[in-house]
Amino acid sequence: MKAKTKALNNAGLFVIFMGPALITFACVLLIPFLYGVFLTFTNYDPIKGTKDFIGFANFAAIFADKEFLGQFLKTLSYVFYSTVFCNLLAFLLAYLLTTNIKAQNFLRGGFFTPNLIGGIILGYIWKFIFANVVTQLGNSLEFKPLMTSFLTHPDRAILAMIIVTVWQYAGYLMMIYIAGFVGISRDVLEAAEIDGATGMNKLLHITIPSMVPSFIICLFITISRGFMAYDLNLALTNGAPYGATRLASMHIYQKAFQANQYATGQAEAIVLFIAVAIAAVSQVLLTKKLEVEA
Amino acid sequence: MKRTLLSMVLVIMMLSVLLTSCGQAPDTTKPDSSVSASSTDASTNEANAASATPADTQKPVKITYFNTSAEVNTMFENMFKKYHELFPNVTIELIPTAVGEGQQEKLQSLFAAGNGPTFMNVDPANVIQYQDKLFEMTMENAPWLAQASDGAVEGGTFGGKILGAPWSVQGYGLLYNKRVVDKVYGGAFDPATINTRDSLKAFLEKIEASGVPATMLHGANWSMGGHYLTLTYAVQGPKTTDGTGFIDKLKAGTAKIEDSPIFQGYMDTMDLLVEHNYNKADPLVGDFNKDVQAFGEGKAATFFMGDWTWTSMTTLKNVDQDYGFIPVPWSNNPADYGNTQIVMVLPKFQSIDKSQNTPEQTKAALDALGWMMTDPAGQQFFIDAGFFMPYKNVRTDVKYNSMTTAVADYAKNGKTINLGCFSYISGDAWTQTGNLMLKYISKAATRQELAQGIDDYWKTVK
Numbered sequence: 001m002k003a004k005t006k007a008l009n010n011a012g013l014f015v016i017f018m019g020p021a022l023i024t025f026a027c028v029l030l031i032p033f034l035y036g037v038f039l040t041f042t043n044y045d046p047i048k049g050t051k052d053f054i055g056f057a058n059f060a061a062i063f064a065d066k067e068f069l070g071q072f073l074k075t076l077s078y079v080f081y082s083t084v085f086c087n088l089l090a091f092l093l094a095y096l097l098t099t100n101i102k103a104q105n106f107l108r109g110g111f112f113t114p115n116l117i118g119g120i121i122l123g124y125i126w127k128f129i130f131a132n133v134v135t136q137l138g139n140s141l142e143f144k145p146l147m148t149s150f151l152t153h154p155d156r157a158i159l160a161m162i163i164v165t166v167w168q169y170a171g172y173l174m175m176i177y178i179a180g181f182v183g184i185s186r187d188v189l190e191a192a193e194i195d196g197a198t199g200m201n202k203l204l205h206i207t208i209p210s211m212v213p214s215f216i217i218c219l220f221i222t223i224s225r226g227f228m229a230y231d232l233n234l235a236l237t238n239g240a241p242y243g244a245t246r247l248a249s250m251h252i253y254q255k256a257f258q259a260n261q262y263a264t265g266q267a268e269a270i271v272l273f274i275a276v277a278i279a280a281v282s283q284v285l286l287t288k289k290l291e292v293e294a
Numbered sequence: 295m296k297r298t299l300l301s302m303v304l305v306i307m308m309l310s311v312l313l314t315s316c317g318q319a320p321d322t323t324k325p326d327s328s329v330s331a332s333s334t335d336a337s338t339n340e341a342n343a344a345s346a347t348p349a350d351t352q353k354p355v356k357i358t359y360f361n362t363s364a365e366v367n368t369m370f371e372n373m374f375k376k377y378h379e380l381f382p383n384v385t386i387e388l389i390p391t392a393v394g395e396g397q398q399e400k401l402q403s404l405f406a407a408g409n410g411p412t413f414m415n416v417d418p419a420n421v422i423q424y425q426d427k428l429f430e431m432t433m434e435n436a437p438w439l440a441q442a443s444d445g446a447v448e449g450g451t452f453g454g455k456i457l458g459a460p461w462s463v464q465g466y467g468l469l470y471n472k473r474v475v476d477k478v479y480g481g482a483f484d485p486a487t488i489n490t491r492d493s494l495k496a497f498l499e500k501i502e503a504s505g506v507p508a509t510m511l512h513g514a515n516w517s518m519g520g521h522y523l524t525l526t527y528a529v530q531g532p533k534t535t536d537g538t539g540f541i542d543k544l545k546a547g548t549a550k551i552e553d554s555p556i557f558q559g560y561m562d563t564m565d566l567l568v569e570h571n572y573n574k575a576d577p578l579v580g581d582f583n584k585d586v587q588a589f590g591e592g593k594a595a596t597f598f599m600g601d602w603t604w605t606s607m608t609t610l611k612n613v614d615q616d617y618g619f620i621p622v623p624w625s626n627n628p629a630d631y632g633n634t635q636i637v638m639v640l641p642k643f644q645s646i647d648k649s650q651n652t653p654e655q656t657k658a659a660l661d662a663l664g665w666m667m668t669d670p671a672g673q674q675f676f677i678d679a680g681f682f683m684p685y686k687n688v689r690t691d692v693k694y695n696s697m698t699t700a701v702a703d704y705a706k707n708g709k710t711i712n713l714g715c716f717s718y719i720s721g722d723a724w725t726q727t728g729n730l731m732l733k734y735i736s737k738a739a740t741r742q743e744l745a746q747g748i749d750d751y752w753k754t755v756k
Contacts, residue, residue, distance in 0.1 A: 046402060046406050047423050135576075147575070147576075148575060148576040149579055152577075152736070239725075239729075240578065241732060241733075242728075242736075243729040257398060257399050257402070258398070258720070259720070259722040260720070
């Protein structure tokens with residue numbers, strides 16, 4: 001009898017404390033998501049008001065859409081390069097800014113600032129820089145590669161996006177890495193020093209392994225944000241030149257809202273979701289294995 | 295135990311506050327959820343209306359207006375203020391949009407939420423998209439339509455129903471800077487002398503010889519795809535169905551665009567323009583303000599663009615004021631359709647919703663629209679903003695800017711290309727085929743690849 005009341009009590013408490021969060025989560029995330037999945041099996045069109053079941057036709061349409069596949073591959077390479085360079089630069093900055101150099105705090109603040117500017121504004125600023133400042137510089141130096149805008153050549157425009165992404169996120173990731181550096185116990189480092197480990201050895205065998213949690217977070221952030229990049233893509237290139245820099249998110253948006261193929265767009269969004277989930281989760285699982293107990 | 299009880303009570307209180315505030319939120323916004331999107335002026339107006347006319351027997355009506363011509367939000371706002379002064383029972387609330395904002399998405403979400411605007415200024419493609427929801431205008435319920443210029447009402451007729459009222463006319467072709475060209479020609483240049491590709495070639499070479507880049511192409515997909523490539527459909531014949539019929543054949547795969555001499559002709563002309571392009575070194579920059587500035591300063595003699603360029607021109611200093619239009623010839627036969635004409639298009643229509651508004655609201659919108667389009671007081675707002683209205687009763691003593699005047703002159707002489715098929719081409723087509731055109735002008739694709747890409751695109755459109 002008493003156990004039963006206790007279970008009831010527990011259930012009641014659970015509802016009281018978790019209920020609101022669960023209901024909100026279900027309303028704004030779970031239900032829309034499941035409904036979204038459902039829509040991919042229909043020929044949904046909000047203007048015409050159709051919503052008939054058509055099976056896997058939308059998914060078949062994705063694999064017939066060569067453009068989407070091309071853009072998906074382009075997104076993969078964008079994610080790869082921006083992840084690598086973001087993390088390399090951020091790690092390097094964090095390393096330098098934990099060596100007690102002069103103006104350390106000022107520099108930390110400076111590198112972090114780009115992250116406080118929204119992607120759209122950032123895109124417009126860099127668009128101006130690439131289109132006007134860089135070309136002006138190229139003209140006055142008579143240096144040919146800089147004379148034409150970065151944004152008018154397919155490969156260089158992707159490069160421009162990677163540059164801006166690195167610039168935007170490196171400072172943010174740097175903060176996480178700094179926390180990682182600071183968190184390494186002095187005892188372990190000292191012990192290593194006594195054992196005769198010097199600069200590079202210390203970094204490779206002590207610092208990096210103990211910073212695996214920081215790497216997990218940073219890689220997760222860069223990979224998932226890279227896949228979902230939209231604001232920067234829109235403001236900086238908007239797909240220019242001739243749609244060559246349209247990343248997956250932008251393609252999906254255009255498919256749904258400009259070509260008015262809502263259900264196909266939604267199906268592509270689901271495919272993107274699965275891809276991001278696989279990439280991010282497998283990354284976390286793989287790097288988790290490298291974690292060491294300090 | 296007491297403490298647990300207390301905390302339970304507290305939690306429940308907090309919960310109830312949370313839930314009630316959640317529950318109330320939609321209630322407060324539901325009656326007119328467009329308020330948040332409307333200007334403060336409009337909402338204060340509404341408050342005035344409620345207090346100023348309590349004795350009035352006629353029931354006050356509140357209607358909403360969705361505007362996609364973002365550059366003239368203020369014009370509509372002032373117009374509605376004036377209308378409210380004249381007819382205090384009717385309050386029109388403007389739902390403005392911004393340039394570059396997702397206008398189509400905003401309209402979709404308004405309709406999806408059951409808050410469709412009562413009437414709206416939209417693209418022809420929207421009229422087709424929303425045709426089941428739109429109110430059909432007839433000569434009986436909208437007698438003022440009889441004032442519209444010839445052909446203007448046909449432009450707003452879709453599937454035999456008048457669903458959109460025309461309100462502005464725009465034209466495009468090869469704009470030329472009169473000061474620069476007249477200097478080269480040593481006197482007033484006559485644009486009618488350009489009626490074949492060879493004469494255009496001679497013209498461009500003559501200008502180029504004087505040291506000025508002869509033309510300018512704007513490296514954006516809407517200009518190259520939406521405007522230039524669309525010529526190849528429109529020039530198939532003077533009737534709208536000639537253009538749409540050709541597109542239908544492309545969709546069905548029974549015709550190939552490369553087999554059309556008109557397409558080949560326009561691309562030959564394009565090659566010519568590319569060769570003399572001011573932006574030749576970096577053709578895809580596509581910075582509209584930069585291009586307009588350069589053209590206004592006389593750095594390029596001609597510009598493939600339309601009279602809307604004027605709106606941007608007025609914001610600049612030290613630019614020329616006199617411009618004219620040259621046709622874009624596609625063959626060497628002066629008699630061919632398209633060689634002596636420039637494009638005239640009705641870029642936007644006024645439509646009324648019948649699906650989510652009450653009949654009273656629809657009626658109020660229809661009356662307001664009649665006033666805006668044909669009452670001298672309503673028309674004055676459009677005239678002041680520099681619009682050329684396709685209505686016969688518009689004041690004739692208005693002096694328009696040089697670009698609009700040039701379009702009006704072509705229209706007067708019947709020298710216009712009917713771009714009716716443009717209404718049936720969605721924004722997606724501009725982006726997709728426009729991107730192919732950009733590849734072509736930057737020499738990243740051959741003409742064969744361009745044609746193949748266009749054929750492939752149309753086959754995917756249902």
